Amino acid sequence: MRVRRAAAPLSALAALTLLLAGCAGSEDASGAPDDAHQESPLSKYFSAVYGGELSPEEQEERFAEEQRRTEELVAECMQAEGFEYTPATGSGGYYVSDGSEWRPDDREWVAQYGYGAVKSPFSEEPPPPEEEYLDPNAEYVASLSEPEQMAFYEALHGPMPTEEEMAEGGGEFEYDWTTAGCQGAAQHKVAGEDPSQSEEFRPLFDAINELYTDMASWPGMAELDAAWAACVDDAGHGGHADPMEAQTSIHDAMNALYEEGGMSEDGSMESGPDQVDMDALAEREIELALADLECREETDYRDRSAEITREVEEQFIEDHKAELDALVAAAEQN
Incomplete structure (x- = not known):
């Protein structure tokens, strides 16, 4: 085939x-935009x-x-x-989500899905299509x-x-x-x-990649990550430098389970990962994600990281305003 x-x-x-x-707006419990x-x-x-x-x-x-x-x-x-x-x-079956299914800062959601790796709202059985x-x-x-x-x-x-x-x-x-x-x-x-693939804007995208690759060096970010890491370590889930690293560890573990399932010559999965192993990973994922959430709340991680991001991005825009405006103009011509 x-x-x-x-x-x-x-x-x-x-x-x-x-x-x-990931740095964009969210809503509070009442559904109103969260200014932070x-x-x-x-x-x-x-x-x-x-x-x-x-x-x-x-x-x-x-x-x-x-x-x-x-x-x-x-x-x-x-x-x-x-x-x-x-x-x-x-x-x-093209579908665009409004993002309401994804609530990584909601304790009830995290208790059900963790990071949304092993299980997520998007992987659950979808409703049957109106027309085949x-x-x-x-x-x-x-x-x-x-x-x-x-x-x-x-x-x-x-x-x-x-x-x-x-x-x-x-x-x-x-x-x-x-x-x-x-x-x-x-x-x-x-x-x-x-535009992101053109030679004209390659320097701009290289600069953006460098900006986000070096997030740990942003003013105040190292201290914030250290406070979060100490909190998670006290909760018995040490070994993670920041929330992204914690989340990545679960995805890496899941990928490893799929790789162990084996691939056929045509690239299809010969056998899925062992369900017992997947269930154990799902349990570990939820435990880690809940500890992560608790520590993000304790360190005020969302508000502090959002403020750090805002300051860094505003400086980047000031330094690259002409290139960014040209990027938008080029996209509008397509």
């Missing part, structure tokens, strides 16, 4: 938007670039329109390659011979990476729209050039 590659990876710009969203956690200065720029200012409904509408335009271009391209292709204009998706090209592809099917998918998605290429990339394969067939070309034309 041919394994199709994903249409495209999360762009660096989208990933950065998610990172900065208003949107961070930098996240405002990237929301403007990546559409974060749109409501979930508006994002879904934009996705549907981009999907329609992309599929029309794919059909034209595939026909030029000698194949029939019916545009797949269904939503494909049917691939409009399934019947046509089935009518082709096996070599023709392989040629169809190569024209559609581009050639699959060879074993040598996967080995050179350490088991990973970097997405390149120029080698991603008709889908890649159509998506690139509709979405436009991702």
Whole structure:
């Protein structure tokens, strides 16, 4: 069976938007915005670039329109390659969350999900779709011979990476729209050039990466992390320098369990992780996450880290105002 590659990876710009969203606004128990956690200065720029200012409904509408335009271009391209292709204009179950399912500062939520690694609201059984998706090209592809099917998918998605290429990339394969067939070309034309991938803005994104890689050196952050680490150590969960490291330890442990399950030659999971081990990890995750939350509350971690972040980002914006404004302007032209 041919394994199709994903249409495209999360762009660096989208990933950065998610990172900065961690410093964005939240609500108190009454549902009112929490003034101490208003949107961070930098996240405002990237929301403007990546559409974060749109409501979930508006994002879904934009996705549907981009999907329609992309599929029309794919059909034209595939026909030029000698194949029939019916545009797949269904939503494909695209869904944008408003973030209300994710409450890492709510004790009841943490007691149920921990960090949301082993279990999370998103991994629970979703409601059945209103309408089952049917691939409009399934019947046509089935009518082709096996070599023709392989040629169809190569024209559609581009050639699959060879074993040598996967080995050179350490088991990973970097997405390149120029080698991603008709889908890649159509998506690139509709979405436009991702500013985060352009040479023009590489220095800006390098500076942002350096900024967040060096968070421990931000004024006041080392002292705050030390206070949190001492608290967690007293609670019997030592060995973590900061909250992010604690959370990462659970994800690393979960990844290790999946790797132990083994992978088949086609990259699929031969057997899932042992359920007893997963249950034990889930229990450990919740214990650590609750201790983490208790210590974040004891050290006033959210408010203090938000203030540190605000000061650092405001200085960064002052130093890179022209580049950031140019980034937003470039995104608006797409």
